[in-house]
Amino acid sequence: MICLTFPLANISVEKAKLSLIAFDGEGFLSQVADLRQSPLEKRNYMPELMKDRYYNYNTIHELAMCINAVYPTFRADDFIANIMDETWDALELKARMRRITINLGKYLPHDYEHALGILDKAIAGYPVGIVDSGLLYFPDFVEMYGQDERHWDLSMAALERYTRYSTAEFAVRPFIIKHEARMIAQMTAWTEHDNEHVRRLASEGCRPALPWGQALTSFKKDPSPVLQILERLKADPSLYVRKSVANNLNDISKTHPDLITELARDWYGKNEHTDWIVKHGCRTLLKKGNRAVLDIFGFSDVDCVNVVNFSLDAASVCVGEDMTFSFQIETKKETKVRLEYGIDYVRANGRRSRKIFKISELLLRENEKKSYRKTHSFVDVSSRKHYPGIHSVTLIVNGVEWDTLNFKLSTL
Structure with a gap:
């Protein structure tokens, strides 16, 4: 998916800044993420076709x-x-x-x-x-x-x-x-x-x-x-x-x-x-x-890094809603860190496939601790339809898989 931001018609400039337009290979132009929309509003949003x-x-x-x-x-x-x-x-x-x-x-x-x-x-x-x-x-x-x-x-x-x-x-x-x-x-x-x-x-x-x-x-x-x-x-x-x-x-x-x-x-x-x-x-x-x-790029050291309190807000999520997880990262010495997470999605055939998402890149000082809280949307969009079943989220630090948590995705 190729993602670009620009003001949408008939909305304020302030709200436009919170809107994400997504163009995918099927030719869709869709407002897939407006931080002021409720999950129900997101589910009911109909994308405009580029054609x-x-x-x-x-x-x-x-x-x-x-x-x-x-x-x-x-x-x-x-x-x-x-x-x-x-x-x-x-x-x-x-x-x-x-x-x-x-x-x-x-x-x-x-x-x-x-x-x-x-x-x-x-x-x-x-x-x-x-x-x-x-x-x-x-x-x-x-x-x-x-x-x-x-x-x-x-x-x-x-x-x-x-x-x-x-x-x-x-x-x-x-x-x-x-x-x-x-x-x-x-x-x-x-x-x-x-x-x-x-x-x-x-x-x-x-x-x-x-x-x-x-x-x-x-x-x-x-x-x-x-x-x-x-x-x-x-x-x-x-x-x-x-x-x-x-x-x-x-x-x-x-x-x-x-x-x-x-x-x-x-x-x-x-x-x-x-x-x-x-x-x-x-x-x-x-x-x-x-x-x-x-x-x-300097993302080589993981031995001095530690991740604690990796947890999910809820053990189950419905299609159209958000999944939220949080964790803390700390290091014994100054370290350049790349944080990612992988979602193992259930496919239509019941098998699972992973997609990686970037969280952040940062330089952690010696003995520094940093807390993260991340929200991931399970709203259906033109490029991805979600299927119910056991999904998982894996935390990745400098290319190394750190920990995995499972959660259930259900339909309403």
Whole structure:
């Protein structure tokens, strides 16, 4: 799940700060955690689908009007009607986006260069620098109609322009698959671009396992071409770019943990921006308790640490409610500590699977004691449905499992 915070419509700024918006791979935009909601209100909350937020009559009409303003013979009414037929409501987000792209191809001139010229003028009606997922059909048009060899320069220039309005990270992937070396050269050039959206495209576009994107099997097997690009972005001044570099490293760590461990040793401790990338890029390895990676970040000592009074507020919890646990941690000498907990969820088949959650990272002084009280939600969300049965919570200190407590999850 990818989580982002921003003010929700029709609520105060103060309340918006307490709201968490979650976007998952199924295309949901949902308010999954509002600290002012009761458990019952949380259970009854219906998420807004991203397909409805981004692809609806108003957004399609706006696109048609932007095109019509620069291409007066554009058949706007036919364009809209052909997109929003009786099957529209059943289409998921990517299918809706692709249908819009197909109809752009149908109602714009069939000459690719001419059509791009019209789209270039139309997209100028949208704000630049605010990447809008609703505009993905602009780079998607390049993916669908611009892969012919004779269109290469036009298509690369178009992707470079459109990614400033709506990311071209998905559209570049077929080009990489067909022309890997040529695209690596292009993306290397993009790493030097003065626009952060273009530099981010250089990293995000070559992620081996980009959510929603075509898998880049070649880079999964050998990520060295990707690492050459990331090397050039490892101290980028833009957090937007650095997040992409870190996510790329995290992708690679899942198939090449030793390679990323060595890279982390080489990169860490030389630049503040790079340090952030390395830490965030190693998050999966940290959650897995990779000893070598934990050592790089100083989370190596557990012998001097002690955890006491680990307990649950209640031995049973209902779906839709919160589970709360507490504990105290103390140390005999100054120690850097990473605290996590794992929840062993009951799956639909009755088996259990674990998910790790971070609590805190801190430096404990000699003989210092610190108390924690943690609440974990069992509200059903689009990315997780909860099933009744015996669950467990395990406390993890510097990658070492400390203690486990069982509790019962029930339905109302």
